[in-house]
Amino acid sequence: MNALTSAPLHTENGAVDDTPADSNVAGDVINLARAGRAAQRVLAKMSSGERAAALVLGAAALRRAAPAILEANALDVDGGAAAGLSGAMLDRLSLDPSRIEAMAAAVEQVAALDDPVGQIIDETARPNGMVMRRVRVPIGLIGIIYESRPNVTADAAALCVRSGNAALLRGGSEAVRSNRAIHAALAEGLAAGGVPAAAVQLVPTQDRAAVGAMLAASGLIDMIVPRGGKNLVARVQADARVPVLAHLDGINHTYVDRAADPQMAKAIAFNAKLRRTGVCGSMETLLIDALFPDPHGLLEPLLAAGCELRGDARACAIDPRITPADAKDWDTEYLDSILSVAVVDGLDAALAHIARHASGHTDAIVTADQAAAARFLAEVDSAIVMHNASSQFADGGEFGLGAEIGIATGRLHARGPVALEGLTTYKWLVLGSGQIRL
């Protein structure tokens, strides 16, 4: 849950199952990180236009390398099938010409985004004549630890380069050949655009000790972004000595208030649950005001579509197809065609349920009562709080941020969809004319 977490690499209860970092692997990672930091200083001196142009060359190189990438990917997919990966995992792993084109186009889209680096956040003149100016600067070296989807190699690298950061990438072993082929192509294009080679590095070894060495690289890696399943993210959050930008769960609630328009509520609930069940913005719990006039009409489309509903006693009374929920259901991110449903006594009860069970990701109210909406927006303490909209909009692109590196459910640095701005920090420039302090 914390965006910026911290914990021991080796917990006392022995929960970390890695072998201790092999000293050569750890040393190699440290050397990669040092090279990345040095390259970042060069990258930061390039102009915004130069970095964007290099990304466009990178996208072109990806397109040119499509045959090699597909060949490498076929070997990964064969290996994954032989290793018994699920169909869903094989689908995430698989590339085809259209997916490579989408990857290249995404790099071009990132190149076209406004560059946050150099933006002046604020500036004030002091009575003594000094000017205090805050300007955005890159964070430095970002470590990305990810699984399955090989497009993360290109996406994450592009976001880092656009914002002047170096990237140290560590993909999953199931996609190792694909990741290497994508990295090689992108690196060739970036190099043609003047980006130093070490600005985007792929950790060459699949030894798991490399992950431990990245998580321990305090002072060398400035931030770690895990991209993958809950187990990966939890492990990174538990073990990192480096700040982590991550989200664990999206236990997202939609509260249908007594004053909700029934048609709107029905459309939003259906979309929030079933548009895509596997995305982190999908609704997992539906809270229905006991005074909402048409609870059966609200649930019927979900039931008709085959969604499994697990309810509290009052919800079960709405329709016999609803099965009783157990205590764990209220804290479960299904990422599936399953929904918890509770009937609550109005806004206060909804707020109490959400305060207890929400994961701080995205929670929504449907109501025509502006006062109820205002209270919900003020009092729900989640990264994203919505009024009369589907939680499936929890996505950087839908927020107008262009691409996103992830959605953060922690509280510090960046919250909700994190895009280029979240990959920057700031420094203070003090512009004087000889002032000394009395």
Add this chain to the structure above:
Amino acid sequence: MNALTSAPLHTENGAVDDTPADSNVAGDVINLARAGRAAQRVLAKMSSGERAAALVLGAAALRRAAPAILEANALDVDGGAAAGLSGAMLDRLSLDPSRIEAMAAAVEQVAALDDPVGQIIDETARPNGMVMRRVRVPIGLIGIIYESRPNVTADAAALCVRSGNAALLRGGSEAVRSNRAIHAALAEGLAAGGVPAAAVQLVPTQDRAAVGAMLAASGLIDMIVPRGGKNLVARVQADARVPVLAHLDGINHTYVDRAADPQMAKAIAFNAKLRRTGVCGSMETLLIDALFPDPHGLLEPLLAAGCELRGDARACAIDPRITPADAKDWDTEYLDSILSVAVVDGLDAALAHIARHASGHTDAIVTADQAAAARFLAEVDSAIVMHNASSQFADGGEFGLGAEIGIATGRLHARGPVALEGLTTYKWLVLGSGQIRL
């Protein structure tokens, strides 16, 4: 160095000398944290004016309690003297009527600051009609771990309450009676203003296990701010599983360029080192361009004032009173009337020295050459980078931020002087009219 650090509570090398957390002490801290979180939710619902008014009542209560605070403080000072505290430490510990008045006035000043909570950071309307609005909200529960100066009890509590955060305070044992008296008075005033008691709590035990429990309270304490000496801050940064906002060293450089006005350079160098040697913004290393015309005139006032200068070979050649620096000097924060001096071959050499030795706090250039200044401002990667000004201005008040909770040398969340804004985060409000995602 990292603002948001992370590390094991018990390091493998056994560097942490605390006894393991006593389960009762740890349980007590967890209960305090839970109560603080609950109180914060109440505090967050109070209006900005209500929180400000409560702080004004708190300031009045501090003034009324001055006799009791002074009595408690006298016992602390006696105990500290008996325990052999240094004169400087006893001075930091000691209160008198004027210091209590200053403490109360500081609380009133914080009450008068603009409240960042509720500020709209940005807002955009999407093509589908949804409005995405980012608003500032409190972080939650802030843990403050501090030493010696009892005024931190009031200062930190006031900053937290002003920004809607709950505070869990853990002062040093040398000031325990003073801290309790200050906390009791402030709490009385805040309660009269409607602030729940648990919004500002002082950890009642001086058992060091309580500090360990705070540092381990991931998910309960949202951020830890250590205020004190280097050992305290280093211990907190090394052991915390909670994000930490802190700075360790202020190894601050001033580079006097060949194009510096000699009079301005002399005044700035003297002020940056000697105005107060014990503050984190004081200059610790002076870099002199080999082509600067009057190096002796630059150093003479420092030498005349009794400042010890430790130089590289070329600096030692400027004046016989300059002694040779050893390798450690370039990485030392003296906080004393001692200065490292190096003669460098122009801007590039200065930038290289700073990149290698600076602690990321405050570094300055003195020059009339705008191009050199622009490069310095762009390429020095410190929280504060100054042109033609004394590094002693590194202070939230001087930046126009009102009070500060500290100066952060890390890269994430907040950097440089951290005031009310740094005690907030944001959430996204999505204002729809029934939108569903296609």
